[in-house]
Amino acid sequence: xxxxxxxxxxxxxxxxxxxxxxxxxxxxxxxxxxxxxxxxxxxxxxxxxxxxxxxxxxxxxxxxxxxxxxxxxxxxxxxxxxxxxxxxxxxxxxxxxxxxxxxxxxxxxxxxxxxxxxxxxxxxxxxxxxxxxxxxxxxxxxxxxxxxxxxxxxxxxxxxxxxxxxxxxxxxxxxxxxxxxxxxxxxxxxxxxxxxxxxxxxxxxxxxxxxxxxxxxxxxxxxxxxxxxxxxxxxxxxxxxxxxxxxxxxxxxxxxxxxxxxxxxxxxxxxxxxxxxxxxxxxxxxxxxxxxxxxxxxxxxxxxxxxxxxxxxxxxxxxxxxxxxxxxxxxxxxxxxxxxxxxxxxxxxxxxxxxxxxxxxxxxxxxxxxxxxxxxxxxxxxxxxxxxxxxxxxxxxxxxxxxxxxxxxxxxxxxxxxxxxxxxxxxxxxxxxxxxxxxxxxxxxxxxxxxxxxxxxxxxxxxxxxxxxxxxxxxxxxxxxxxxxxxxxxxxxxxxxxxxxxxxxxxxxxxxxxxxxxxxxxxxxxxxxxxxxxxxxxxxxxxxxxxxxxxxxxxxxxxxxxxxxxxxxxxxxxxxxxxxxxxxxxxxxxxxxxxxxxxxxxxxxxxxxxxxxxxxxxxxxxxxxxxxxxxxxxxxxxx
Amino acid sequence: xxxxxxxxxxxxxxxxxxxxxxxxxxxxxxxxxxxxxxxxxxxxxxxxxxxxxxxxxxxxxxxxxxxxxxxxxxxxxxxxxxxxxxxxxxxxxxxxxxxxxxxxxxxxxxxxxxxxxxxxxxxxxxxxxxxxxxxxxxxxxxxxxxxxxxxxxxxxxxxxxxxxxxxxxxxxxxxxxxxxxxxxxxxxxxxxxxxxxxxxxxxxxxxxxxxxxxxxxxxxxxxxxxxxxxxxxxxxxxxxxxxxxxxxxxxxxxxx
Ligand SMILES: Cc1cc2nc3c(=O)[nH]c(=O)nc-3n(C[C@H](O)[C@H](O)[C@H](O)COP(=O)(O)OP(=O)(O)OC[C@H]3O[C@@H](n4cnc5c(N)ncnc54)[C@H](O)[C@@H]3O)c2cc1C
Ligand code: SF4
Ligand code: FES
Numbered sequence: 001x002x003x004x005x006x007x008x009x010x011x012x013x014x015x016x017x018x019x020x021x022x023x024x025x026x027x028x029x030x031x032x033x034x035x036x037x038x039x040x041x042x043x044x045x046x047x048x049x050x051x052x053x054x055x056x057x058x059x060x061x062x063x064x065x066x067x068x069x070x071x072x073x074x075x076x077x078x079x080x081x082x083x084x085x086x087x088x089x090x091x092x093x094x095x096x097x098x099x100x101x102x103x104x105x106x107x108x109x110x111x112x113x114x115x116x117x118x119x120x121x122x123x124x125x126x127x128x129x130x131x132x133x134x135x136x137x138x139x140x141x142x143x144x145x146x147x148x149x150x151x152x153x154x155x156x157x158x159x160x161x162x163x164x165x166x167x168x169x170x171x172x173x174x175x176x177x178x179x180x181x182x183x184x185x186x187x188x189x190x191x192x193x194x195x196x197x198x199x200x201x202x203x204x205x206x207x208x209x210x211x212x213x214x215x216x217x218x219x220x221x222x223x224x225x226x227x228x229x230x231x232x233x234x235x236x237x238x239x240x241x242x243x244x245x246x247x248x249x250x251x252x253x254x255x256x257x258x259x260x261x262x263x264x265x266x267x268x269x270x271x272x273x274x275x276x277x278x279x280x281x282x283x284x285x286x287x288x289x290x291x292x293x294x295x296x297x298x299x300x301x302x303x304x305x306x307x308x309x310x311x312x313x314x315x316x317x318x319x320x321x322x323x324x325x326x327x328x329x330x331x332x333x334x335x336x337x338x339x340x341x342x343x344x345x346x347x348x349x350x351x352x353x354x355x356x357x358x359x360x361x362x363x364x365x366x367x368x369x370x371x372x373x374x375x376x377x378x379x380x381x382x383x384x385x386x387x388x389x390x391x392x393x394x395x396x397x398x399x400x401x402x403x404x405x406x407x408x409x410x411x412x413x414x415x416x417x418x419x420x421x422x423x424x425x426x427x428x429x430x431x432x433x434x435x436x437x438x439x440x441x442x443x444x445x446x447x448x449x450x451x452x453x454x455x456x457x458x459x460x461x462x463x464x465x466x467x468x469x470x471x472x473x474x475x476x477x478x479x480x481x482x483x484x485x486x487x488x489x490x491x492x493x494x495x496x497x498x499x500x501x502x503x504x505x506x507x508x509x510x511x512x513x514x515x516x517x518x519x520x521x522x523x524x525x526x527x528x529x530x531x532x533x534x535x536x537x538x539x540x541x542x543x544x545x546x547x548x549x550x551x552x553x554x555x556x557x558x559x560x561x562x563x564x565x566x567x568x569x570x571x572x573x574x575x576x577x578x579x580x581x582x583x584x585x586x587x588x589x590x591x592x593x594x595x596x597x598x599x600x601x602x603x604x605x606x607x608x609x610x611x612x613x614x615x616x617x618x619x620x621x622x623x624x625x626x627x628x629x630x631x632x633x634x635x636x637x638x639x
Numbered sequence: 640x641x642x643x644x645x646x647x648x649x650x651x652x653x654x655x656x657x658x659x660x661x662x663x664x665x666x667x668x669x670x671x672x673x674x675x676x677x678x679x680x681x682x683x684x685x686x687x688x689x690x691x692x693x694x695x696x697x698x699x700x701x702x703x704x705x706x707x708x709x710x711x712x713x714x715x716x717x718x719x720x721x722x723x724x725x726x727x728x729x730x731x732x733x734x735x736x737x738x739x740x741x742x743x744x745x746x747x748x749x750x751x752x753x754x755x756x757x758x759x760x761x762x763x764x765x766x767x768x769x770x771x772x773x774x775x776x777x778x779x780x781x782x783x784x785x786x787x788x789x790x791x792x793x794x795x796x797x798x799x800x801x802x803x804x805x806x807x808x809x810x811x812x813x814x815x816x817x818x819x820x821x822x823x824x825x826x827x828x829x830x831x832x833x834x835x836x837x838x839x840x841x842x843x844x845x846x847x848x849x850x851x852x853x854x855x856x857x858x859x860x861x862x863x864x865x866x867x868x869x870x871x872x873x874x875x876x877x878x879x880x881x882x883x884x885x886x887x888x889x890x891x892x893x894x895x
Contacts, residue, residue, distance in 0.1 A: 051772040066693060066752075067759050069799055070701040086779060122775070129775035131768045131823050133792040140782025158792060164700055168795060172767035179763035187756065210748050239695040274666060276673050279697050381698065384723050387668075450772045499683040501676070546688040550651055551749040553691050554683055 003624040006411040007111045016115045024462035031056035033466040035219040041068030044425025045225030046170035047449030053177030069171040072239040076163025077284035079155035080442040082120035091152040093117040103149040104433020105583035119447040130169040147438035149330040155439045160378045191246045193480040194253045201421035212549040228404035228426035234508025236401035237282040243560040255416040256609035258409035258429035261575035266402030267334035271354040280400040285438040288327045290362035299345040325638040332435045332584045335399035358394035405432045409609040413456035424448035434583025496541030500558040520588040524576040531569045580604045640731040647738045667727040691750040699723040702798030707738040712802035712861045720863045742810035757847040765839035766819040795822035796864045806861035809850030814858040817874035834881035
């Protein structure tokens with residue numbers, strides 16, 4: 001397998017312009033002969049499907065929810081970055097590029113990240129034109145706030161519901177194309193297999209989740225925008241249905257999986273309350289603009305009422321350790337610091353796994369009303385879940401799994417190692433290195449869908465003949481359908497004693513314990529054997545009642561858990577091989593004396609991309625070296 | 640706490656359904672859906688089919704969850720989706736009746752799951768601003784009064800859940816449709832299509848078989864996002880104006 005990132009030559013700031021000016025085009029008359037599939041209707045999928053429909057391609061779009069508007073992107077809260085420099089505070093495309101590269105701990109590709117930073121400004125323009133009601137100032141212009149890992153205010157937001165508003169914008173653009181007939185929508189259709197003919201992606205097999213019918217869709221290109229795999233941990237802030245199935249099927253058909261061990265643990269989530277817990281709730285990072293994070297200095301104070309702990313007895317540990325970024329230190333660093341103080345026995349709340357996020361000072365400074373205006377819905381959500389009023393007592397928060405930087409490997413054109421298979425949004429690995437900065441996933445999803453893929457896909461399609469699309473009775477199509485069918489039959493026929501959810505929880509615990517916030521060799525080796533054992537038990541003892549010919553949520557869940565189990569093993573392998581600490585990947589063996597991540601640029605300044613080798617073989621690890629020509633490889637410091 | 644559940648079970652769209660009794664054990668800090676998860680796991684290990692229900696974000700934002708609980712869409716708590724409802728809103732020993740949305744425009748697909756694609760078709764008919772990718776001017780080129788942006792936001796907070804329809808004695812979709820018309824109509828970018836939008840969306844709404852509005856106000860009471868019935872008045876004004884001034888479109892090119 002060859003990993004050619006296809007980075008255009010020329011100076012960093014000119015690469016994308018140059019690419020666009022020289023890329024091959026498909027003429028308007030020919031576009032309608034091409035069929036393109038988009039799996040996913042989140043920010044990446046909806047924006048891509050709508051934009052390609054506008055260009056004139058025949059597009060088919062798939063999602064597992066009952067409506068494309070419900071994709072997981074809807075839940076993003078805090079905001080979206082763009083280097084508009086509307087606030088004259090010194091922002092620029094280069095600064096956003098630099099912050100993202102540094103935030104990612106120097107494990108992402110310069111060219112991709114610069115393109116992202118450059119494109120960011122157009123996204124905001126596009127969204128405003130669609131009617132996205134971003135927050136505004138009294139003069140009628142757009143407002144911004146700050147997010148972690150940045151010293152400028154470049155985050156655009158719509159109260160605490162930015163993802164919802166952006167997705168509604170993209171969804172409406174998509175629905176407009178559906179109305180015009182350029183896009184056909186297949187809601188409640190789950191992709192279960194990729195069709196590859198002569199090494200090229202030519203379609204997908206889906207299951208109609210209501211009738212159970214297995215259908216094949218043939219096309220000239222396939223785009224996966226199926227989101228991240230955070231639910232491998234069972235408990236995460238992702239929507240319950242988020243899964244890795246589309247990506248995993250593609251991996252098994254030859255698409256390399258890059259950096260699976262790079263996962264992000266978000267510092268501000270509501271702590272777990274009991275073992276019935278089905279998911280975790282994020283409290284947006286934007287809260288760290290005005291909330292101060294602390295725990296008691298002494299263990300003995302941990303169960304005291306927070307108001308009875310005097311200023312002198314509190315440890316504002318982020319402000320203490322990272323004076324220049326304070327409460328806005330990046331996510332990986334903030335999460336580890338919270339874990340550290342809890343491991344020391346100073347964590348608060350009944351379980352001891354919690355730290356305070358305190359708004360008392362801001363309420364004093366700005367007034368309750370201002371705080372309510374900025375964060376009202378988040379405070380409400382917190383109160384609903386915990387039954388505590390955060391205007392009066394500090395919130396309790398703890399890190400939780402939130403985002404996955406790893407994903408299918410793609411080149412500069414967003415094409416995977418399978419020609420004709422493009423991957424966008426959280427599903428690819430491309431832009432965030434080993435740690436993503438806040439408010440940049442929405443930016444990346446929309447950049448990929450609105451402004452990158454519509455160009456790069458043309459460059460591919462210009463060399464493809466629509467007449468090469470396989471027919472429904474092609475042997476590869478039949479084989480793919482057969483695979484899907486027999487997997488479903490197998491799951492239904494085991495008739496074991498254990499629910500899919502039970503296996504999922506077990507898997508999540510293994511991955512959280514050994515491949516979570518801190519990892520080490522011994523633990524990872526143990527995890528691999530535990531996961532292998534779990535896989536065996538799953539395939540001999542899972543219970544999936546009902547039939548394949550109707551809506552069957554147990555069957556859907558079982559299929560997803562089966563894929564998560566295999567991915568879990570790959571994550572541990574990847575974490576084991578990467579003998580360094582970087583960003584969200586913290587190997588206990590590699591840390592500085594004060595507990596910060598210690599990279600090994602000599603050996604690991606590369607992307608690790610895994611190639612599937614068959615059921616009983618170990619996967620192959622490939623490397624794509626990373627070259628830094630415009631920034632200096634520095635030790636990340638937020639002190 | 641222990642509860643008696645009466646849950647609507649229906650194998651598919653064609654087969655008639657009925658209420659089935661279950662016993663549930665719960666803790667006050669569980670969410671309503673977590674209580675159902677426990678019931679479902681019990682069914683699955685016995686080899687029985689779990690109760691099918693829609694859910695995804697479990698944070699009150701995706702609009703998937705859709706249950707009528709004791710006769711009220713999304714249950715007893717105001718401005719709260721089913722997924723955000725906690726068992727502390729119930730008492731030990733309560734009987735809880737759980738049913739799907741009921742409206743001919745939302746046909747039931749299984750148990751508590753229904754088909755709300757009629758809402759998507761209403762949006763496709765005109766619930767957008769035509770702004771093809773790449774055509775936009777600078778985002779700050781048109782200042783928007785903060786109060787207008789805020790009011791547009793209030794309307795665009797709709798999550799498309801359909802509780803308004805489920806609550807309405809006529810199964811009217813006016814609250815949903817009017818929220819979209821207000822969202823886009825409050826913004827300068829939404830003006831060019833304002834009146835055609837009202838006409839097309841209302842026409843599609845009628846075609847989907849939603850009932851008409853006779854001012855019961857049940858929709859606003861059931862809406863988890865506090866969408867106000869004032870939007871309906873605004874929509875009626877836009878619709879009226881549009882109907883009066885409707886003229887045939889002039890084809891591009893012209894005679895000059
Ligand atoms: C609670 C929360 C808050 C966040 N807040 C922010 C924020 O403030 N700023 C920010 O930048 N980022 C934020 N993020 C991250 C960001 O929301 C996501 O990374 C981003 O929305 C992912 O978008 P996507 O389009 O790639 O995928 P998604 O939105 O996850 O969409 C995936 C799509 O794929 C479909 N799909 C998946 N599998 C299949 C299959 N097998 N078959 C068919 N369809 C399938 C789904 O139906 C869905 O339509 C947040 C994330 C969470 C969890
Ligand atoms: S108006 Fe309210 S009840 Fe109706 S769909 Fe929107 S959010 Fe749901
Ligand atoms: S599950 Fe998303 S709103 Fe209830």
